Amino acid sequence: MSAEYKSSLAPISNEAATGVAKEIMDATQAKLGFVPNMYRGMANSGGFLSTYIHGYTAFRESSGFKPQEQEVVFLIISRKNGCDYCVAAHSMIADKMSKLDAASLAAVRSGNPIPDAKLQALAAFTSHAFDARGMITNENATAFLAAGFSEQQIMEVILAIAVKTLSNYSNHIHHSEVDGAFTSYKV
Numbered sequence: 001m002s003a004e005y006k007s008s009l010a011p012i013s014n015e016a017a018t019g020v021a022k023e024i025m026d027a028t029q030a031k032l033g034f035v036p037n038m039y040r041g042m043a044n045s046g047g048f049l050s051t052y053i054h055g056y057t058a059f060r061e062s063s064g065f066k067p068q069e070q071e072v073v074f075l076i077i078s079r080k081n082g083c084d085y086c087v088a089a090h091s092m093i094a095d096k097m098s099k100l101d102a103a104s105l106a107a108v109r110s111g112n113p114i115p116d117a118k119l120q121a122l123a124a125f126t127s128h129a130f131d132a133r134g135m136i137t138n139e140n141a142t143a144f145l146a147a148g149f150s151e152q153q154i155m156e157v158i159l160a161i162a163v164k165t166l167s168n169y170s171n172h173i174h175h176s177e178v179d180g181a182f183t184s185y186k187v
Contacts, residue, residue, distance in 0.1 A: 045084045059160050
């Protein structure tokens with residue numbers, strides 16, 4: 001899904017990037033072998049791209065969630081925000097890198113219950129936190145904690161909502177084309 005509005009800001013190439021955007025794009029090129037199209041739109045604001053990368057990296061490295069759990073969180077948020085780009089990208093990451101099982105991946109992509117009870121509790125909490133705009137209820141927090149998660153991870157889910165909202169909204173206004181690496185996971 002894309003916004004009706006389409007930004008007139010051109011995607012930034014590796015060669016045209018400057019400052020912090022160039023640093024991030026060069027590092028991404030070296031790490032992945034390509035720069036995702038999503039970053040090219042974000043690179044029109046070095047602060048935007050830097051904030052996204054910093055928050056995304058912090059969540060990946062310090063959230064206390066396993067890789068499969070991280071993908072459930074990112075997929076729930078991206079699906080709820082209607083971001084086809086991020087749903088495709090995180091589906092590929094979930095499948096190929098984080099090794100989320102096929103039944104759980106299919107369930108989270110379609111909005112159906114996840115067979116694994118702990119992953120379902122994480123999905124339900126993430127969905128609640130997103131829908132409630134952070135006005136989390138005692139009932140939902142208690143269920144999340146009872147599933148084996150921590151209060152710190154409540155903060156981490158909120159971080160993930162902030163980070164994915166940045167990328168999802170950027171993709172909406174830039175009409176980011178899904179990269180070749182993710183096309184087989186398009187919704």
